[in-house]
Amino acid sequence: MESTTGASASPVLEARHIKRHFGAVVALADASMTLYPRExxxxxxxxxxxxxxxxxxLSGILAPSDGEIAIDGKPVTLRRAQDAMDAGIETVYQDLALVDTMSAYQNVYLGREQLSKNPIARLFNLVDDREMRARAREVLDSLKVKVPSINVSVKGMSGGQRQCLxxxxxxxxxxxxxxxxxxTAALGVRETGQVLEVIAGLRxxxxxxxxxxxxxQQLMTVADRITVMRLGRSIATRTVKQTDVSEIVGLITGAVPGDSPEARAAQQIPA
Ligand SMILES: Nc1ncnc2c1ncn2[C@@H]1O[C@H](COP(=O)(O)OP(=O)(O)OP(=O)(O)O)[C@@H](O)[C@H]1O
Ligand SMILES: [Mg+2]
Incomplete structure (x- = not known):
């Protein structure tokens, strides 16, 4: 997959030396990563x-114990999920948080129902159903997501359809x-393919x-670069074109040394 990332483009997101502990547990010892536009x-x-x-x-759910985050080169403090959303960052968690009894379009708008433009309706906090439906349809179409209907509850939808939604x-x-x-952890082959297509569509x-x-294997087809974490540290980043599954697996397990001085020291490899 041809990356549109130019070396000259400045990162849309940079996380530098992020640390996070939970009491005595060090979840992140020193994690850094960079994300470029359309990457x-x-x-x-x-x-x-x-x-x-x-x-x-990065989604404002947890505060770092230390480190910096910059969006478009500007340092940011993400105190809550809303701060990340305001900065244009959206996160899809593993459990998805779709509401079963709501329809596809209602789920797309969950928690941010559009207020009606009608001032009387606004008074009563009524949401503009028609506009929400139209916009939901537009987004699903633009991603080529096929759901049975945007108007029926999502309860009967397949895992892939729910994930795409x-x-x-x-x-x-x-x-x-x-x-x-x-x-794609819980999805079948066909559904996984659908989700990967949607991800490619995001770019x-x-x-x-x-x-x-x-x-x-899946990451090799969808990603431009891969950042490897080990024991709370980001130890290496590789361009997909210049690596392979065995190197990445080696980095994950420790069989292949990472790039950071700490990683090399831990494995007694001279710099
Ligand atoms: N709220 C918490 N309280 C205490 N320890 C935590 C908490 N959250 C994470 N940890 C610990 O931090 C470390 C990193 O956890 P994390 O969930 O980030 O790992 P992960 O890379 O996502 O793993 P997985 O592939 O299993 O999802 C683990 O040792 C975990 O037990
Ligand atoms: Mg995890």
Whole structure:
């Protein structure tokens, strides 16, 4: 996949030396990552490496104990999820948080129902159903997401349809960055293909993506670069074109040394 990322482009997101501990537990010892415009970065690492913790920090759910985050080169403090959303960052969590009894379009607007333009209706806080339906339809179409109907409850939808819907919601609101934590973990082959297509579609819409996945083969097809985390540290970043699954797996397990001085020291490899 041809990356549109030029070396001269400045990063849309930069996380530098992020640390986070929970009491005595060090979840993140020193994690850094960079995301360029229209880039898909895969974040990989063993269970407990700190991936979800880093994603939560980037989505304002958790505060870092130390480190800096910059969006478009400007330092930001993400105190709550709303701060990240205001900055154009949307996150799709593993559990998705779709409301079963609501329809597809209602789920796309969950929590941010559009107020009606009619001043009388506004008084009563009524939402502009027609506009919400139209916009939801537009976003789903633009991503080629096929759902049986945007008007019926999502309860009967397949895992893939639900996942695509959650991603569509993220796209509608995530103007700059969409963060996906294991979006295909629970999906079948066909559904996974559908989700990967949607992710590729995000790039076309000028959105950058961070995706956590344990499926290396899949990341190789969808990502431009891969950042490897190990024991709370980002130890290496590789361009997909210049690496392969065995190197990435080696970095994850520690069989291949990382790039940081600490990683090399830990494995007694001279710099
Ligand atoms: N709220 C918390 N309280 C205490 N420890 C936590 C908390 N959240 C995460 N941790 C710890 O921090 C470390 C990193 O966890 P994290 O969930 O970020 O890993 P991960 O890379 O997402 O793993 P997985 O691939 O299993 O999802 C783990 O040791 C975990 O037990
Ligand atoms: Mg996780």
């Amino acid at each position: 898909v970065v895969g974040l990989v690492g063993d269970n407990g490496a700190g991936k979800s913790t880093l994603l939560k920090i 959650a991603i569509a919601r993220a796209l509608l609101w995530g103007r700059r960055i969409v963060i996906l934590d294991e979006p 076309e819409q000028d959105v950058s993506v961070i995706i956590v996945s344990h499926n290396m």
